[in-house]
Amino acid sequence: xxxxxxxxxxxxAEARLPVPAAGLADDDDLYRHGLTSHGSVRLMLALEDxxxxxxxxxxxxxxxxxxxxxxxxxxxxxxxxxxxAPS
Amino acid sequence: xxxxxxxxxxxxxxxxxxxxxxxVGVDIASIDAVNCAMDRFGERYLRRVFTAxxxxxxxAACTLVRAGSLAARFAAKEAxxxxxxxGDLHPPWIDVELRRAGDGSCSIHLSGAAAAAAARxxxxxxxxxxxxxxxxxxxxxxxxxxxxxxxxxx
Numbered sequence: 001x002x003x004x005x006x007x008x009x010x011x012x013a014e015a016r017l018p019v020p021a022a023g024l025a026d027d028d029d030l031y032r033h034g035l036t037s038h039g040s041v042r043l044m045l046a047l048e049d050x051x052x053x054x055x056x057x058x059x060x061x062x063x064x065x066x067x068x069x070x071x072x073x074x075x076x077x078x079x080x081x082x083x084x085a086p087s
Numbered sequence: 088x089x090x091x092x093x094x095x096x097x098x099x100x101x102x103x104x105x106x107x108x109x110x111v112g113v114d115i116a117s118i119d120a121v122n123c124a125m126d127r128f129g130e131r132y133l134r135r136v137f138t139a140x141x142x143x144x145x146x147a148a149c150t151l152v153r154a155g156s157l158a159a160r161f162a163a164k165e166a167x168x169x170x171x172x173x174g175d176l177h178p179p180w181i182d183v184e185l186r187r188a189g190d191g192s193c194s195i196h197l198s199g200a201a202a203a204a205a206a207r208x209x210x211x212x213x214x215x216x217x218x219x220x221x222x223x224x225x226x227x228x229x230x231x232x233x234x235x236x237x238x239x240x241x
Contacts, residue, residue, distance in 0.1 A: 014127075016120070037165050038120050041136060041180075045128045057179045057200075 003072050003082050006050065011068075014046035015039050026069045031062065040065045047071065053078040107231040110210060112170030115225045116162040122154035136161065136180045144187045158224035159217040160185045166228040167195060167213065171204040178204060185215065193217055195228065209233050 001009075008021035011030075015021075018034045035043070043065055048054055053075065055064070064074045088096075124132045133142050137157060145156035164183040178200035185193045195213040197205050205213075210230045218225050 036120075037114070038116055038124070038161060041132070042120075042124055042127070045124075045132060045135070060179060061177050062175045 001082075003075060003080065004068055007047070007068050007071050007075070010043065010046050010050050014042045016042070021068075024068060026072075027067050030065060030067055035065065047075065051075055051078075051080040053080060103237050106237075107211075107233055110170045110208075110230040110232055112166035112168070112228045112230075113226070114162040114165035114169065115223055116158040116165070118151065118155045118158045118219060118222050118224055121158040121161060121224075122151060125150075125154060125157075133157075136164075138181050138184045141185055144185070155219045155224055159219050159226055162224050163193070163195065163215050163217060163226035163228060166215075166226045167197075167201065170213075170228050170230050171201065171208060171210060173201075173204050176200075176204075185217075205230075 004026060008024070011017060011021040011024075015030070015035055016039055017024075017030070024030070024033060040062070044055055044060070055074070055078070059074055059078075064070060137145075137160060141157070141160055145153050145160065147153040147156065161180070163185055164180050167183045168177065182197060182199040182201035184196045184198070186196055187193050193215050195215050197213070205211075209232050211233055213228060213230045215229075216227045
């Protein structure tokens with residue numbers, strides 16, 4: 001399973017978006033598709049669980065959670081990869 | 088303004104000076120969403136979003152009452168970020184602390200990146216009003232900026 005697919009699975013389970021993540025392009029703006037500020041907290045904590053990482057305060061920006069691509073970039077920066085086993 | 092109008096104002100004791108600018112931020116939060124996040128993520132959720140004092144202040148026997156109190160605080164934090172104009176550079180939520188006084192009123196105390204953002208914008212006074220009803224909590228935050236636009240005043 002690719003990193004993008006795993007991010008979509010977390011989005012569907014935790015972000016409470018009104019649309020399924022499978023219908024979102026990698027660069028679609030998640031805030032424009034219904035991601036709220038509190039939803040981004042849930043998303044951050046769920047991503048930490050799924051990828052066994054911790055977002056540092058310096059990455060707590062709207063930009064980090066703006067799109068599947070930006071989340072992927074942040075996760076890769078924290079050491080996540082396609083090969084890592086999902087929890 | 089014409090030169091004639093300027094003379095009239097100066098003779099009448101009017102002066103052009105900077106007056107404090109009023110800044111407002113508002114936000115709402117779902118109490119159910121906060122309740123679910125407490126269930127799902129427990130202490131880790133509380134530790135990332137709320138200070139120890141806020142968690143203590145909102146302690147209640149009823150889980151939903153506690154979630155309502157915390158949801159109002161979350162809304163106040165987001166309203167403060169809007170007021171401070173932090174934009175994409177979102178300070179940690181724990182940099183904005185809501186403190187409850189003995190009379191039940193709340194005040195806002197800033198630290199870290201939120202305090203730095205307030206200093207950059209010269210924001211000096213922050214007052215907050217919290218409310219919740221049904222599944223929704225709301226907060227309004229008001230501040231002043233000393234270096235506001237210049238206005239004519241007596």
